[in-house]
Every structure is written in C-alpha cells, then in structure tokens.
Amino acid sequence: MRRPFYIKQLFSTLSLWLLYQFVSAYNIDSLMTSLGQIPFDDQHKKIEAELVRLRDSNPKDGIELGNYWINVLEGKKETQRVADVILIVANSYYRTGNYALCLQYDQTARNLYRQLGNERGEAIAIRDMGFTYRKMGQNQDAYNYIELSIKTFEKIGDHLELAASYNHMGNLIEDWKNDLVLAEALYRKSIIHAEKENNKQSISYSYEFIGVLKRKQGENDSAVIYLNKSLEIRKELDLKFPMVLSYAHLAEVMDKKGNLIEAKNYYNKALEISLAINYHDYTKFIYGNLSKIHQKRGNLDSAITYLELQKELQDSLFNLQKTKEFAEIKAKYEDELKEEKIRTLNNQIELDEQKNRNRIYLFTTIIAILGAIVLIGIIIAIVIYNKNQRMANKEKINQERLRNKMIIEAEEKERTRIAKDLHDSLGQMLAALKMNLNSLSSANGNGQFEKTTKILDDTITEMRSISHAMMPESLIKNGLAKALIDISNHVDTQHTKVNVQVENWKGWSRTGEYVLYRVVQELLNNTLKHAHAQKVTIELNQFDDEINLIYEDDGKGFNLDESKSDGIGLKNMINRITSINGHIEFDSKSGSGFTAIISIPLKQEKL
Amino acid sequence: MIKIALIDDHPIITDGLSKVFNEHPEFDVVGVYNSPVKASEELPTKEVDVILSDVSMPEMSGYELIQKLKKGKTGPKVIMLSMFLEKSIIASCYQMGADGYTSKSESTDKILATIQDVLDGKKVFPFPLKELEASNKDNKGGILSGREIEILKLVADGFSSKQVADKLFLSELTVNTHRRNMLKKTNQPNVAALVSYAKQNQWLV
Numbered sequence: 115m116r117r118p119f120y121i122k123q124l125f126s127t128l129s130l131w132l133l134y135q136f137v138s139a140y141n142i143d144s145l146m147t148s149l150g151q152i153p154f155d156d157q158h159k160k161i162e163a164e165l166v167r168l169r170d171s172n173p174k175d176g177i178e179l180g181n182y183w184i185n186v187l188e189g190k191k192e193t194q195r196v197a198d199v200i201l202i203v204a205n206s207y208y209r210t211g212n213y214a215l216c217l218q219y220d221q222t223a224r225n226l227y228r229q230l231g232n233e234r235g236e237a238i239a240i241r242d243m244g245f246t247y248r249k250m251g252q253n254q255d256a257y258n259y260i261e262l263s264i265k266t267f268e269k270i271g272d273h274l275e276l277a278a279s280y281n282h283m284g285n286l287i288e289d290w291k292n293d294l295v296l297a298e299a300l301y302r303k304s305i306i307h308a309e310k311e312n313n314k315q316s317i318s319y320s321y322e323f324i325g326v327l328k329r330k331q332g333e334n335d336s337a338v339i340y341l342n343k344s345l346e347i348r349k350e351l352d353l354k355f356p357m358v359l360s361y362a363h364l365a366e367v368m369d370k371k372g373n374l375i376e377a378k379n380y381y382n383k384a385l386e387i388s389l390a391i392n393y394h395d396y397t398k399f400i401y402g403n404l405s406k407i408h409q410k411r412g413n414l415d416s417a418i419t420y421l422e423l424q425k426e427l428q429d430s431l432f433n434l435q436k437t438k439e440f441a442e443i444k445a446k447y448e449d450e451l452k453e454e455k456i457r458t459l460n461n462q463i464e465l466d467e468q469k470n471r472n473r474i475y476l477f478t479t480i481i482a483i484l485g486a487i488v489l490i491g492i493i494i495a496i497v498i499y500n501k502n503q504r505m506a507n508k509e510k511i512n513q514e515r516l517r518n519k520m521i522i523e524a525e526e527k528e529r530t531r532i533a534k535d536l537h538d539s540l541g542q543m544l545a546a547l548k549m550n551l552n553s554l555s556s557a558n559g560n561g562q563f564e565k566t567t568k569i570l571d572d573t574i575t576e577m578r579s580i581s582h583a584m585m586p587e588s589l590i591k592n593g594l595a596k597a598l599i600d601i602s603n604h605v606d607t608q609h610t611k612v613n614v615q616v617e618n619w620k621g622w623s624r625t626g627e628y629v630l631y632r633v634v635q636e637l638l639n640n641t642l643k644h645a646h647a648q649k650v651t652i653e654l655n656q657f658d659d660e661i662n663l664i665y666e667d668d669g670k671g672f673n674l675d676e677s678k679s680d681g682i683g684l685k686n687m688i689n690r691i692t693s694i695n696g697h698i699e700f701d702s703k704s705g706s707g708f709t710a711i712i713s714i715p716l717k718q719e720k721l
Numbered sequence: 722m723i724k725i726a727l728i729d730d731h732p733i734i735t736d737g738l739s740k741v742f743n744e745h746p747e748f749d750v751v752g753v754y755n756s757p758v759k760a761s762e763e764l765p766t767k768e769v770d771v772i773l774s775d776v777s778m779p780e781m782s783g784y785e786l787i788q789k790l791k792k793g794k795t796g797p798k799v800i801m802l803s804m805f806l807e808k809s810i811i812a813s814c815y816q817m818g819a820d821g822y823t824s825k826s827e828s829t830d831k832i833l834a835t836i837q838d839v840l841d842g843k844k845v846f847p848f849p850l851k852e853l854e855a856s857n858k859d860n861k862g863g864i865l866s867g868r869e870i871e872i873l874k875l876v877a878d879g880f881s882s883k884q885v886a887d888k889l890f891l892s893e894l895t896v897n898t899h900r901r902n903m904l905k906k907t908n909q910p911n912v913a914a915l916v917s918y919a920k921q922n923q924w925l926v
Contacts, residue, residue: 288909597809
C-alpha cells in the first residue's frame with residue numbers, strides 16, 4: 115500500500131519545487147518570512163494588496179506571486195480566495211499582453227465563483243473577459259460579456275462594479291460604434307453609481323474618458339475642465355499612472371488649442387512621473403510629442419534632444435525587448451505549466467472525493483500494471499517456448515518428409531534399375547531365345563517344340579509384367595499423363611472400365627510423377643481387389659498453383675473409420691504424398707464408392 | 722530382293738534376326754548396327770527398303786531415330802521392334818512416322834508378315850490407328866469431366882456444395898475440389914460465371 119503514496123508525494127514535491135523555480139525571480143521567500151508571524155487571514159490580505167500593487171506596477175512579479183499564493187490557498191481549500199487571486203492574476207496577464215492566458219484565468223475564476231454561488235465574482239470575471247475581448251478586437255464578444263456583467267450587477271445592486279462596467283461599456287461604444295453621445299451617457303451613468311459608493315478612483319476615470327471625448331468633439335474648454343477634475347482626484351489619491359494620462363491628455367488639448375507652452379508644461383509633468391514609474395512606452399510617446407511641441411515653437415535643439423532621447427529609449431527598449439523575448443519563451447512554458455496547475459486545481463475543488471478514489475485507482479493501476487507485466491512475461495515465455503517447439507516440430511516433420519522422399523527416390527531408382535536389367539538383359543535374351551527357337555524346325559513332332567515355345571512366351575509375358583510393375587517404360591519415356599493412360603489400357607477389363615482425363619499436363623518433377631503414379635497404382639489395386647467397381651475415373655489436373663488428382667470408383671466403398679487403413683495401404687499413400695509436400699484425402703462410405711483427392715500446391719520448394 | 726537393315730543395341734538380337742533373315746533368301750541384310758547414332762549417319766546414304774529398329778536404346782531414343790530415318794514418303798520403311806507393349810509408346814512411334822510396330826517376342830512368321838504388309842504400303846500396329854492418333858494428342862483446356870458436369874448441373878440448379886455432396890454420396894471436400902478445378906479449367910472468376918459459361922457451351926444440356 116505504501117508505494118502509491120510515495121509516488122504521489124514525490125509528484126507533489128516535484129511540482130512544488132518546480133513552482134519555487136518559477137517564483138524565484140521575485141523574492142517571495144523574504145516576503146513570506148516577513149509575514150511569517152501574523153495570522154493567515156492577515157497574511158492573505160497583505161498579499162492580496164501586494165498583488166494589486168504589483169498588477170499595476172510590475173505585473174510579471176504579480177503573476178509569480180499570484181500563482182504561488184494560489185497554490186498555497188489551494189492547499190488550505192480556500193476556494194473563494196483562490197478565485198479572487200486568480201482574477202487578479204488574470205488582470206496581470208492582461209497587462210503583460212498575454213490575453214489568451216488572461217481569458218483562461220478569468221474563465222477559471224468564473225467557474226469557481228459559480229460553484230461557490232458568488233454572482234458578483236462571476237460577473238466580475240465575465241466583465242474582465244469582455245474587457246479582454248475588446249482588447250483582442252472581438253468587439254461583439256466584448257459587448258455581450260460586458261452587458262451580461264451589467265445585468266448581474268444591477269440585479270444584485272453592486273454600484274461599485276456597475277461604475278466600472280459602465281466605464282468599460284462607454285470605452286467600447288466610443289471605439290467600436292464611434293457613438294460619442296451614447297458613450298458620454300454611459301460614463302455619466304458610471305459616475306452616478308460610483309458616487310453612491312464614493313469611489314473617487316472610478317469617477318476619475320469617467321472624467322478622463324469624458325474629457326478625451328470632449329476633445330474629440332472639439333470642445334477643448336470642456337475637455338480641460340473634465341481632465342482637470344480627473345487630475346485633482348488622482349493627485350488626491352496619489353494614483354501615479356492615471357496622473358500621467360491626465361497630464362498627457364491635457365497637454366494634447368493645449369497643443370490643439372495652440373497653447374504650446376502649457377502643452378510643454380503638461381508633457382513635462384507627465385514625463386516626470388512616467389520616468390519615475392518606469393512606464394517606458396508612455397515615456398517614449400511623451401518624448402515624441404515634446405519634440406513636436408519644441409519643433410512647433412522653433413526650438414529645434416530641444417526638439418532634436420527629445421528625438422535623441424526617444425531613440426535612446428527605443429534602443430534600450432529594443433535590447434530590453436530581446437531580453438524579454440527570452441524571458442517570454444520561458445514564461446510561455448511556465449504559463450503552460452501553470453495552466454495545467456489551474457486545471458488540476460479546478461478538478462480538485464470540484465471532485466475532492468475523487469482524490470481518495472484516485473489513490474485506490476492509482477494503487478489498483480500499479481498492481482494491474484505489475485500483474486500485466488508478469489502476465490505478458492509469462493505469455494512471451496510461452497509463445498517463445500511454443501515457437502521453438504513448433505519450429506522443432508516443423509524441423510522434425512521436414513526431416514521426416516525429406517527422409518521419406520529420399521527413401522522413395524532410392525526405391526524408384528532401384529526399381530528403375532531392376533526394370534532395366536530385366537528388360538535389357540533378360541528380356542533381350544529371351545527374345546533372342548525365341549528367335550532361335552523359331553528357326554528350329556519342329557524336328558521331333560511329339561509337341562515338345564510347341565510346348566517349349568509356349569513356356570518361353572509365358573516367361574516373356576511374366577518378365578514384361580514384372581518389369582512394368584517395377585518401372586513402366588512409358589513413365590520414364592512419356593511422363594505421368596501418358597503412363598496413366600497406359601495403366602488404364604492395361605487394367606481395362608470386362609468388369610472394370612478405367613477412364614483417365616488429363617487437363618493441361620505440362621510434366622512435373624520425376625520424383626513427383628513417380629509418387630503420383632505409384633499411388634494411382636495402389637488405388638487401382640485396391641479397387642480391382644476389393645471394390646467390384648464398374649467404373650474408375652482418374653482426373654489429373656495441372657494448374658499454375660496446384661496439381662491435383664481425383665480418383666473415383668463406383669465400387670462398394672467402405673467406412674473409412676472402420677477400415678484398417680494399413681491393410682489397404684492408405685497409410686503408405688499418405689506417406690508418399692506427404693513426401694512431395696502434397697495432401698491426400700479419402701472419401702468413402704460403405705455402399706457409395708470411393709474417392710481419393712490428391713492436391714499438391716506448386717511454387718513451393720522444388721523437388 | 723528386299724534390302725533390310727537391323728538396329729538394336731543388343732548384339733544378341735541383331736544376331737538372332739540376321740540368322741532369321743539369312744534363312745529367307747528374299748531378304749538381303751545390308752546393314753547391322755548396334756549403335757543408333759552410327760545407323761542414323763550411315764543409313765541415309767544406303768539403298769534400303771526396310772529398317773527394323775529397337776525403340777529403347779541408350780545413345781538415342783527410338784523416336785528421334787525414326788525422325789532421322791524417315792525423310793519424306795519415299796524413304797525406307799521403318800518398323801519398330803520392341804519388348805514394350807504400352808499404347809503410349811506405340812502411339813509415339815506411330816506419330817513419329819514409323820510404318821509398323823511389333824513385339825520382339827512375336828513369332829518369326831508374324832514378324833515376316835508384318836514386314837511384308839508394310840512393304841505393301843500398310844501401317845501395321847497392335848492398336849487401331851485411330852486410337853493411336855488420338856492417344857497422345859494434348860488435351861485442350863476447358864473440357865470438364867463427366868463428374869464435374871454432374872456437379873455443375875446441380876450447382877446451377879441452386880444446390881449448395883453440401884447438398885450436392887449428399888446427393889452424389891461424396892464429401893463436401895470432393896465437391897469443392899471439383900468446383901475449384903472447374904473454375905481453374907475454364908478460367909472463370911466464380912461459379913455464377915462458370916454456370917453461364919457452361920450454358921453457352923451447352924455443357925449442361
């Protein structure tokens with residue numbers, strides 16, 4: 115039982131270690147040490163505040179700390195807080211431009227809030243998603259999500275969030291539909307809700323948006339009033355980055371009004387703060403605009419100086435960009451892992467009980483795998499053993515077949531020799547004897563001459579018969595097909611007719627033909643001796659892939675099971691056919707004839 | 722005078738035959754050869770009426786020898802003399818152009834009569850000439866055996882191999898082997914095609 119838990123522990127240790135690797139850039143250790151002594155709830159509040167701070171000032175670090183803290187909260191089953199932190203981290207991703215991950219985190223948070231029955235949280239996550247879609251240029255999606263969030267907030271009467279949502283909706287309508295009137299109405303709606311909660315920050319944004327909108331409409335004085343309103347609030351709250359925006363917008367209005375000195379002053383103020391908070395992109399933008407202002411004023415030296423500063427920053431940003439690219443590749447990989455982590459987290463929250471089941475499952479799986487390995491091992495061993503056995507068997511059969519073939523070949527050779535001897539020596543001598551006898555006149559007329567001639571004739575016939583049985587000359591000279599026809603002529607009697615039909619015979623190996631001939635000879639012997647058949651049919655066929663021979667008689671037949679196969683030489687036939695790689699089947703029933711089917715596949719090893 | 726030549730690798734036979742012909746004054750033995758090769762070289766230059774030759778000789782087969790000795794219709798008559806009586810061997814001799822075939826073990830009178838008949842322009846063989854003509858002809862493809870047609874008729878009537886086997890008291894294997902052979906013999910892809918092919922050729926009538 116211990117093994118699976120060790121493994122589980124190993125995995126969690128490993129993942130924690132990996133996580134520490136990710137967060138090592140931002141000094142989380144020292145932060146945690148400093149928070150070490152205070153209660154957990156306070157720790158969380160401090161970290162959440164730190165996360166919000168980092169989101170606005172250093173989102174990358176915010177992401178690292180956030181993911182670390184998500185892990186910690188997950189360990190404590192603090193689902194609500196997990197969702198809150200995920201939402202902040204999603205915002206941090208938005209700031210780094212990683213919209214895909216931002217959407218994924220928002221979606222995760224949305225799901226967690228829904229599980230918790232937290233409508234507000236869910237609506238915030240939805241609105242954030244809308245905001246991200248807007249940034250991605252998917253305006254219709256953005257509209258749908260933001261609208262959905264507004265409906266929820268109105269239902270639960272959350273003015274704070276309504277204020278933010280209306281601002282977002284205003285931005286969207288202004289950019290997407292270019293409907294400045296509707297946009298202004300939305301901003302004003304936002305202010306009304308913000309005022310109910312006295313949320314000045316939100317109001318400052320609404321004022322800024324209205325200011326910019328007024329400038330677009332050419333109402334520069336109005337623009338200045340609203341922008342100043344937003345600036346006042348931001349100064350009061352010491353909101354640095356928003357202040358830069360207010361100053362920069364004011365400068366633009368002044369520029370438009372032709373008040374270049376005021377424009378330059380506002381830009382300088384914006385630049386001062388922008389440099390302080392290292393907001394490089396905006397700094398670059400301000401340098402460019404300052405250069406233009408100086409140019410307009412005929413102050414070319416300054417114009418050039420700002421252009422040079424812009425270029426310098428551009429170059430350093432370029433280098434920074436290079437470094438960032440490496441970092442981003444790493445970050446991308448990390449993000450993927452974190453994504454995985456989030457997914458795991460989701461599953462764990464949803465299906466907490468599954469854990470135990472998983473443990474049992476893991477244990478069972480390991481046991482099953484071990485069992486399977488052992489089983490596979492056994493199977494492989496059996497298969498190898500069987501294969502060896504089969505090969506040994508095959509080898510044995512092959513050797514036996516080869517031995518049979520050699521015996522048959524030797525036998526045929528010997529038969530041929532004897533037949534030849536009989537025929538060539540004895541036969542010729544007998545023939546000569548006959549001729550000589552013929553030339554003798556029947557001197558003494560007591561019948562002795564005729565008797566002697568008769569005995570000699572019988573001797574010659576017997577010799578011929580033995581010779582033929584040994585090895586028919588026609589088989590040697592004319593091949594199997596013709597030899598079969600000869601055998602049929604030979605056997606043809608009044609009682610039994612033999613019909614041979616040969617199809618497409620092109621000749622075959624000498625041994626093969628001998629074997630087939632011998633088998634037919636034996637079959638015929640059986641038929642003639644036992645079957646009382648009237649008709650025997652022999653079909654010999656040669657095809658590209660097969661030679662087959664069908665032997666059939668219409669005799670009395672016999673039951674194959676009962677027959678002592680050795681008695682009628684069936685076993686012997688099987689051995690002969692097997693020796694030439696062939697196959698023989700017998701088909702007979704008592705009272706219904708006898709059939710033998712021999713087939714020899716071709717294109718195998720040559721005989 | 723009948724000019725006669727004798728060819729046999731066994732001297733005992735040529736000696737015996739020589740003795741027989743010497744006793745008959747109408748024959749003049751103009752050549753005795755124990756080598757068919759030598760005979761095939763010398764005989765065409767000689768004036769010979771009839772040649773008696775063995776069939777089975779080590780240097781040259783009887784079939785080949787016949788072809789060498791028989792050049793056109795005007796050449797000498799060739800009679801094969803052998804211990805063998807197998808039809809296929811006799812048929813081969815006939816087809817190669819031999820004029821007669823007789824067994825060495827026949828009586829002298831029979832041999833002499835055969836020679837006389839051959840010289841009279843007859844073909845003298847122990848089997849009817851029609852059978853010999855037909856005997857060694859190569860079988861043409863696409864001919865089904867009686868058993869095969871019997872089976873094919875039943876198949877055409879829609880019986881399965883099993884049913885055909887039961888009807889004919891055969892095993893299914895036998896029936897299937899016949900079916901397979903029929904397809905291969907007629908080069909048809911399947912039984913349906915085979916049936917229509919057989920009907921076209923009116924085999925199933």
